Amino acid sequence: MSESSPKNAPSRRQFLTGAAAAGAGAVAGGAAGATGPDPLITEVQDWARATGDGVDATPYGLPIQYESDVVRRNVEWLTADTISSINFTPIHALDGTITPQGCAFERHHSGAIELRKQDYRLMINGLVDQPLVFTYEDLERFPRENRIYFCECAANTGMEWAGSQLNGAQFTHGMIHNMEYSGVPLRTLLEEAGVQAQGKWVYVEGADASSNGRSIPLEKAMDDVLVAFKANGEALRKEHGYPVRLVVPGWEGNMWVKWLRRVEVMEGPVESREETSKYTDTLADGTSRKWTWVMDAKSVVTSPSPQAPITHGPGPLVITGLAWSGRGAITGVDVSVDGGKTWMPARLAAPGTDKALTRFYLDYDWDGSEMLLQSRARDGSGYVQPSKAQLREVRGENSIYHNNCIQTWWVKANGEAENVEVS
Amino acid sequence: MSKCPEFLTAAALASALVAGPALANVFGLGRPALPEEIAAWDLDVSPDGTGLPAGSGSVEDGEMLFAEACSICHGDFAEGVDNWPKLAGGEGTLADKDPLKTVGSYWPYLSTAWDYVHRSMPFGDAQTLSADDTYAIVAYILYSNDLVEDNFVLSNENFLSVEMPNADGFILDDREQTEAHFWTDAPCMENCKDSVEITMRAMVLDVTPDEGDAAAEPAPVQDVKAEPAPAPEQTAALDPELVAKGEKTFKKCKACHQVGNGAKNKTGPTLNGIVGAAAGQVHGFKYSKVMKAAAEDGLIWDETELTAFLAKPKGYMKGTRMSFAGLKKDADIEAVIAYLKSFPE
Numbered sequence: 001m002s003e004s005s006p007k008n009a010p011s012r013r014q015f016l017t018g019a020a021a022a023g024a025g026a027v028a029g030g031a032a033g034a035t036g037p038d039p040l041i042t043e044v045q046d047w048a049r050a051t052g053d054g055v056d057a058t059p060y061g062l063p064i065q066y067e068s069d070v071v072r073r074n075v076e077w078l079t080a081d082t083i084s085s086i087n088f089t090p091i092h093a094l095d096g097t098i099t100p101q102g103c104a105f106e107r108h109h110s111g112a113i114e115l116r117k118q119d120y121r122l123m124i125n126g127l128v129d130q131p132l133v134f135t136y137e138d139l140e141r142f143p144r145e146n147r148i149y150f151c152e153c154a155a156n157t158g159m160e161w162a163g164s165q166l167n168g169a170q171f172t173h174g175m176i177h178n179m180e181y182s183g184v185p186l187r188t189l190l191e192e193a194g195v196q197a198q199g200k201w202v203y204v205e206g207a208d209a210s211s212n213g214r215s216i217p218l219e220k221a222m223d224d225v226l227v228a229f230k231a232n233g234e235a236l237r238k239e240h241g242y243p244v245r246l247v248v249p250g251w252e253g254n255m256w257v258k259w260l261r262r263v264e265v266m267e268g269p270v271e272s273r274e275e276t277s278k279y280t281d282t283l284a285d286g287t288s289r290k291w292t293w294v295m296d297a298k299s300v301v302t303s304p305s306p307q308a309p310i311t312h313g314p315g316p317l318v319i320t321g322l323a324w325s326g327r328g329a330i331t332g333v334d335v336s337v338d339g340g341k342t343w344m345p346a347r348l349a350a351p352g353t354d355k356a357l358t359r360f361y362l363d364y365d366w367d368g369s370e371m372l373l374q375s376r377a378r379d380g381s382g383y384v385q386p387s388k389a390q391l392r393e394v395r396g397e398n399s400i401y402h403n404n405c406i407q408t409w410w411v412k413a414n415g416e417a418e419n420v421e422v423s
Numbered sequence: 424m425s426k427c428p429e430f431l432t433a434a435a436l437a438s439a440l441v442a443g444p445a446l447a448n449v450f451g452l453g454r455p456a457l458p459e460e461i462a463a464w465d466l467d468v469s470p471d472g473t474g475l476p477a478g479s480g481s482v483e484d485g486e487m488l489f490a491e492a493c494s495i496c497h498g499d500f501a502e503g504v505d506n507w508p509k510l511a512g513g514e515g516t517l518a519d520k521d522p523l524k525t526v527g528s529y530w531p532y533l534s535t536a537w538d539y540v541h542r543s544m545p546f547g548d549a550q551t552l553s554a555d556d557t558y559a560i561v562a563y564i565l566y567s568n569d570l571v572e573d574n575f576v577l578s579n580e581n582f583l584s585v586e587m588p589n590a591d592g593f594i595l596d597d598r599e600q601t602e603a604h605f606w607t608d609a610p611c612m613e614n615c616k617d618s619v620e621i622t623m624r625a626m627v628l629d630v631t632p633d634e635g636d637a638a639a640e641p642a643p644v645q646d647v648k649a650e651p652a653p654a655p656e657q658t659a660a661l662d663p664e665l666v667a668k669g670e671k672t673f674k675k676c677k678a679c680h681q682v683g684n685g686a687k688n689k690t691g692p693t694l695n696g697i698v699g700a701a702a703g704q705v706h707g708f709k710y711s712k713v714m715k716a717a718a719e720d721g722l723i724w725d726e727t728e729l730t731a732f733l734a735k736p737k738g739y740m741k742g743t744r745m746s747f748a749g750l751k752k753d754a755d756i757e758a759v760i761a762y763l764k765s766f767p768e
Contacts, residue, residue, distance in 0.1 A: 075630075075631075080496070080506035081507075110547075123460065124456075132455065132456055133456045138453050163628075164625040164628070165628050166630065167631040192448065192449055192452065209546075209549035209550070210543050211542050213467060213542075262464050268469060269469075270467045271470050271531070271534065272535060273538070273539040276530055276535050277526075286517035286518030287517075287592055294596075294598075296605075340615055340616055342613050343612045372621075376610065382607065384607050394601050394602055398521070418624060418626055420622075420625065421624075423618070423622050
């Protein structure tokens with residue numbers, strides 16, 4: 001630990017610098033408490049005199065340089081190698097519900113491969129009347145749907161089972177993204193091949209070296225699973241499975257096979273590496289749950305949070321966060337500022353939709369005292385997001401996946417926040 | 424899609440009349456998959472052995488293969504190196520704090536190990552193991568877990584006779600029963616607790632990555648652009664086609680070695696500027712004893728030495744930690760060296 005202490009210093013410094021800058025702004029530029037004219041207003045600024053970039057400067061735009069800290073981050077000690085690893089969406093710095101592809105978390109098991117549309121083939125085989133091969137162009141000729149869904153890695157918040165560990169919403173809850181997908185229902189492709197009566201499962205696999213094969217019950221495959229080729233209106237990014245990935249709404253992200261190359265209709269599950277040795281949940285007595293596909297209702301306050309401290313002092317404060325459920329739509333989110341003694345209903349930015357992120361706000365008059373900030377989601381099935389104690393009571397502390405506990409941020413009087421656990 | 428169900432129903436009726444079971448060819452898109460194509464891709468193996476090809480492999484052969492192809496990450500005895508998966512040990516630890524989950528202690532089906540090794544390993548060189556090699560490696564993993572004797576030979580014939588210790592260790596998702604109390608339509612809103620105390624703090628553990636680091640690093644997009652751009656004089660000297668070919672061949676090396684801007688030591692050292700450089704000099708990399716000795720003797724990685732090394736690393740330098748078997752084709756070696764030259768520093 002002695003080595004990592006200094007490591008923390010820069011982010012602390014960053015915070016203090018940020019706070020100092022905001023403080024200076026409050027003195028020099030605050031509309032109400034202005035001590036003198038604001039030079040940003042009284043003096044002609046460069047950007048108001050000279051000209052900016054032409055339309056040919058950025059054929060495909062990236063965020064402006066001032067947003068360069070809003071990026072995916074990884075936690076080096078989590079995995080042996082970045083080729084088989086995960087990074088985290090900067091949810092603390094985003095608003096709304098749609099995750100831009102460029103900062104949406106990545107998880108690969110053998111690296112993000114580059115597969116051209118021309119080289120893409122999708123095979124449907126197994127217990128079907130006619131095994132088929134589709135090209136990318138073929139897929140574009142089937143009737144298409146547009147749907148918004150969240151994709152959450154089953155391991156999201158997994159490092160927090162035994163106690164508070166990572167100090168930031170990006171790291172505790174950032175294995176999630178939410179995109180609008182355009183694609184063809186898997187059902188349509190299966191019907192094109194003709195599923196035989198003995199078929200009860202599909203085995204789906206990717207074209208990359210890991211293949212990441214998973215077994216999915218036929219019932220789900222014929223329900224809402226999409227074979228997607230666009231996200232947020234544009235082609236999938238390579239790190240998200242370009243040119244084609246599977247979308248398995250509400251179910252753990254590992255099943256959303258990228259670079260999808262084959263769907264085999266089978267009588268039983270394959271019991272692949274990803275559904276036996278991984279993505280199973282070991283309980284306190286050493287037995288393990290398998291086939292825990294659904295992601296339960298969950299929420300987190302994204303701001304204020306450790307990476308998004310309060311820099312403006314007491315007064316109006318926007319408390320905001322995200323909520324989602326793999327069992328349907330979010331029906332409500334409650335927020336507590338006292339560690340769960342009392343709860344206030346938050347305002348949903350829009351009514352919750354099926355298996356998609358919902359943004360919530362609590363417009364709060366902060367008195368400047370410290371808070372133990374929590375959020376608690378409810379979904380259409382009547383499920384209420386549990387506390388970590390409630391989860392541990394059933395599951396013990398040896399689980400890795402499916403930690404959907406209520407998160408606590410300890411917001412101090414100076415606006416700084418820390419990931420804590422409370423009684 | 425609203426029209427589809429009607430259409431499908433009509434098609435179903437029609438095909439039912441002709442006694443065909445299928446709704447097949449509703450849109451008439453795609454083409455029939457050929458038997459050779461299905462054979463090439465349909466490799467999965469199920470717990471009952473469905474999908475296993477004929478073949479066999481011994482623990483003895485497996486030990487050699489494992490040392491060559493797997494031990495760099497998984498250790499000579501499948502005990503795991505650094506954060507790479509441990510494949511052996513952990514028996515009886517599943518109910519402990521921090522259980523050790525390995526093929527022996529956790530995996531319920533042997534088919535899973537065979538399927539995964541055959542389809543996705545070795546890391547960075549997947550789908551290169553023959554069926555017999557795979558049987559041998561899986562036999563060695565079983566041996567490492569004390570599940571078979573050292574004279575054991577695994578084959579498709581005796582595959583199902585191997586008993587996996589944790590075969591009965593799994594239950595189906597029971598959240599809707601054991602966690603039924605999480606479904607409550609009226610959650611507590613007031614006076615939900617008597618007192619609230621902070622019981623644990625993330626700052627105490629202090630394992631959060633520093634944000635300054637990530638922000639300071641160039642965005643990945645820029646990285647990609649920067650990488651293939653060699654210095655101008657290099658472009659003149661190097662055949663771009665050969666460099667491009669070398670880049671492809673280098674994929675075999677990429678699991679362990681990085682080149683280009685921001686390259687870091689991985690399982691192997693970074694290779695920027697390696698052609699013509701003194702051996703064993705990459706800062707911060709732990710070399711094998713033999714490599715250190717060669718460095719002291721003044722080994723320079725000129726093209727002749729590199730060519731000999733890449734053809735058969737363990738033959739060239741007995742005891743090197745580089746487990747790669749070697750590049751068989753001279754043309755591949757030449758191309759990789761050209762590619763490496765395109766990263767002069």
